[in-house]
Amino acid sequence: MQGACVTKSAGMRDVALLAGVSVGTVSNVLNRPDAVAPGTRARVQAAIAELGFVRSESARLLRAGSSQVLALLALDLAEPFFIGVLRGAEQAARAAGFGVLVMDSASSAATEATHLAMLAQQRVRGVLVTPADVSGTTLAEFARARIPYVLVDRDIPGGIGCQVLVDDVAGGAMAVAHLIAAGHRRIAYAAGPLESPQYRDRLEGARSAVAEAGRGVELVVLPGTRADVSAGRDAAERMLGLAELPTGVFCGNDLIALGMLQGLFAAGVAVPRDVAIVGYDDLEVAAGAVVPLTSIRRPATRVGIAAAEILVEESGAAAGQHVHRELVFQPELVVRASSLPGPRPGLPSPRPS
Amino acid sequence: MQGACVTKSAGMRDVALLAGVSVGTVSNVLNRPDAVAPGTRARVQAAIAELGFVRSESARLLRAGSSQVLALLALDLAEPFFIGVLRGAEQAARAAGFGVLVMDSASSAATEATHLAMLAQQRVRGVLVTPADVSGTTLAEFARARIPYVLVDRDIPGGIGCQVLVDDVAGGAMAVAHLIAAGHRRIAYAAGPLESPQYRDRLEGARSAVAEAGRGVELVVLPGTRADVSAGRDAAERMLGLAELPTGVFCGNDLIALGMLQGLFAAGVAVPRDVAIVGYDDLEVAAGAVVPLTSIRRPATRVGIAAAEILVEESGAAAGQHVHRELVFQPELVVRASSLPGPRPGLPSPRPS
DNA sequence: GCCGGTCCTTGAAACGTTCCAAAGGGACTG
DNA sequence: CAGTCCCTTTGGAACGTTTCAAGGACCGGC
Numbered sequence A, B: 001m002q003g004a005c006v007t008k009s010a011g012m013r014d015v016a017l018l019a020g021v022s023v024g025t026v027s028n029v030l031n032r033p034d035a036v037a038p039g040t041r042a043r044v045q046a047a048i049a050e051l052g053f054v055r056s057e058s059a060r061l062l063r064a065g066s067s068q069v070l071a072l073l074a075l076d077l078a079e080p081f082f083i084g085v086l087r088g089a090e091q092a093a094r095a096a097g098f099g100v101l102v103m104d105s106a107s108s109a110a111t112e113a114t115h116l117a118m119l120a121q122q123r124v125r126g127v128l129v130t131p132a133d134v135s136g137t138t139l140a141e142f143a144r145a146r147i148p149y150v151l152v153d154r155d156i157p158g159g160i161g162c163q164v165l166v167d168d169v170a171g172g173a174m175a176v177a178h179l180i181a182a183g184h185r186r187i188a189y190a191a192g193p194l195e196s197p198q199y200r201d202r203l204e205g206a207r208s209a210v211a212e213a214g215r216g217v218e219l220v221v222l223p224g225t226r227a228d229v230s231a232g233r234d235a236a237e238r239m240l241g242l243a244e245l246p247t248g249v250f251c252g253n254d255l256i257a258l259g260m261l262q263g264l265f266a267a268g269v270a271v272p273r274d275v276a277i278v279g280y281d282d283l284e285v286a287a288g289a290v291v292p293l294t295s296i297r298r299p300a301t302r303v304g305i306a307a308a309e310i311l312v313e314e315s316g317a318a319a320g321q322h323v324h325r326e327l328v329f330q331p332e333l334v335v336r337a338s339s340l341p342g343p344r345p346g347l348p349s350p351r352p353s
Numbered sequence C: 001g002c003c004g005g006t007c008c009t010t011g012a013a014a015c016g017t018t019c020c021a022a023a024g025g026g027a028c029t030g
Numbered sequence D: 001c002a003g004t005c006c007c008t009t010t011g012g013a014a015c016g017t018t019t020c021a022a023g024g025a026c027c028g029g030c
Helices: A012-019 A023-031 A038-051 A057-064 A080-095 A109-122 A137-143 A168-181 A197-213 A229-240 A254-266 A300-316 B012-019 B023-031 B038-051 B057-064 B080-095 B109-122 B137-143 B168-181 B197-213 B229-240 B254-266 B300-316
Strands: A069-074 A099-104 A126-129 A149-152 A162-166 A186-190 A218-222 A248-251 A276-280 A294-297 A326-329 A332-334 B069-074 B099-104 B126-129 B149-152 B162-166 B186-190 B218-222 B248-251 B276-280 B294-297 B326-329 B332-334
Touching: A012 A023, A012 A038, A023 A038, A057 B057, A057 B109, A069 A080, A069 A109, A069 A300, A080 A099, A080 A300, A080 B099, A099 A109, A099 B080, A109 A126, A109 A137, A109 B057, A126 A300, A137 A149, A149 A300, A162 A300, A168 A186, A168 A197, A168 A248, A168 A276, A168 A294, A168 A332, A186 A197, A186 A229, A186 A254, A197 A218, A218 A229, A229 A248, A229 A254, A248 A254, A254 A276, A300 A326, B012 B023, B012 B038, B023 B038, B069 B080, B069 B109, B069 B300, B080 B099, B080 B300, B099 B109, B109 B126, B109 B137, B126 B300, B137 B149, B149 B300, B162 B300, B168 B186, B168 B197, B168 B248, B168 B276, B168 B294, B168 B332, B186 B197, B186 B229, B186 B254, B197 B218, B218 B229, B229 B248, B229 B254, B248 B254, B254 B276, B300 B326
Parallel strands: A069 A099, A069 A126, A099 B099, A126 A149, A149 A162, A162 A326, A186 A218, A186 A248, A248 A276, A276 A294, B069 B099, B069 B126, B126 B149, B149 B162, B162 B326, B186 B218, B186 B248, B248 B276, B276 B294
Antiparallel strands: A294 A332, B294 B332
């Protein structure tokens, strides 16, 4: 146990020397333990422990050619959706013996390009990516590195490769259909930035639900420039300025919904008595708001698992073997107090009895 | 431009061949462009572009010895604090030309050990880690790999290495001192799990503030088993069951505070009129709650920047050159509606004068 | 005592870079 | 014209693994 590691860290050569075997045998102990006689194996393992030997992944990769790492490149790790995807991806990756390297492109195409270049250099085994550059040029460039990738939650027009999506059109439709079923006829959509495909999809779903309901139902679209709590407050203000107040609001995400709740509350508008709210993403804090929010839940973890599994399969498959797939998950409506059937007459209490 | 990459990806050899130079020159173009004649450089770069050559980081690392990657090993990426640290770390790392590899130990010592082993194999340049294994054995084991690390937001007793901390004792003291200054005499601390050092530190701070205020101020501790919204609701319930209702509550974090707000609201207790609330972490959603929360803000981004900078310095320093440091950041009180000075007279607020 | 087989172990050739000493080729200088 | 210098380029030796063909030891059967 005398730590003689004064100079530099030990390599397989040192281990072999100490254990009195050849380097090849050490490699076998590491990669094919069964092919080594128990006694030898024990001696080698003891040597490894004594020297604190850590095998160099770079050398391994250099020779063996395949890395043990998947990457997840998210638009914004602060978004709970990506955390869910990450959890799922890590779970699936671990099951296959891989690790997950996480990066955040901060929704910037330039950062994304930098990060992808870095991942290509690292020779990661595959990438789960929600592209910031929707034109697809960054990805096309990346494809030259011949590293498989799976598109998560973003459809790219001419994109080739697997995709795992959540049906936001259906989510939007669900939310608005729920409001219509609860008796609301004048409904607002407090969108996030409509440049973002997700808020456009939800809008499309909202419109289709309104169309399906036939005449008598109208949709007021309140576009936003951000998708946070303050955007929700702004939307509330704009909504309160309308000639006729909608009785139901569908918010582009839960943060917007929380801001909306705050804005309405401050103006003395009771939720859900006067206005019902439906959010999107089903955040814990939204469920725990003063008036718990009805919301649309996206199966983030399942998305992550599915995407990672596809990647594992694709990266293991022979060149022509793999056929690109497109998986679409359905979101789910979670009903809570903020949209309890109404609007009810009278009661001053913002609490459902 | 004819893509002749049918078999495998191009190496420096191929580039050299196409450009009509030696491999060494290609390496120079990549690493020391100024040492190469402009004409040659252009030819090589053209060849690189044409072949879609991506330099192999593993081979580079194998020969050159130093990687370009820092790692961040967080307890739980869903916690906004870590996202802030990540942002800061990435910013500082990028400035130094490095990337950041992110991992989540899910507060499990076993996962942490696995992840650290993986990072050691990857020969990352340094690790920012908030240890799940507070005994320090996992870290001691990791230290054998001679990879520098910085402890983030967790003090380890016998720990050697740099540390970047936030003074949670001061934070707790700040929160409670604020409540005392607002006239509250009976104060509750809705803690998270007290096994966790951060909630213990905040408790210690709370106690010291109470002690400093002298007689007449009392602190009721409500320990919890979790630190989420539902824990806050539970704490509210327990608090409402007390013989005498405290008029101020300090919550271990903002999620607990939101749950507390919901619980009090449901019971018809007005905030801040009847009870004032102070949270911890200054989440966006807490600031956007129906009653915007007063909270203690931790400078997460600055912690990340500082930690990454220390790591960059340490990983660049010669063996004995580096001296371990301990940096302590002070949190900051952000006052909002939930603790507006009160309790106000005239209303039925049960408190001893 | 020889043969065929089964296990285990060995040594050396890759893998794709970086680094270095040395060589080549001008342009000046004496 | 030889001698110096500087600028650019070259070839080959590392780096620490994996892989693989080949070698050695041992066993049981004939």
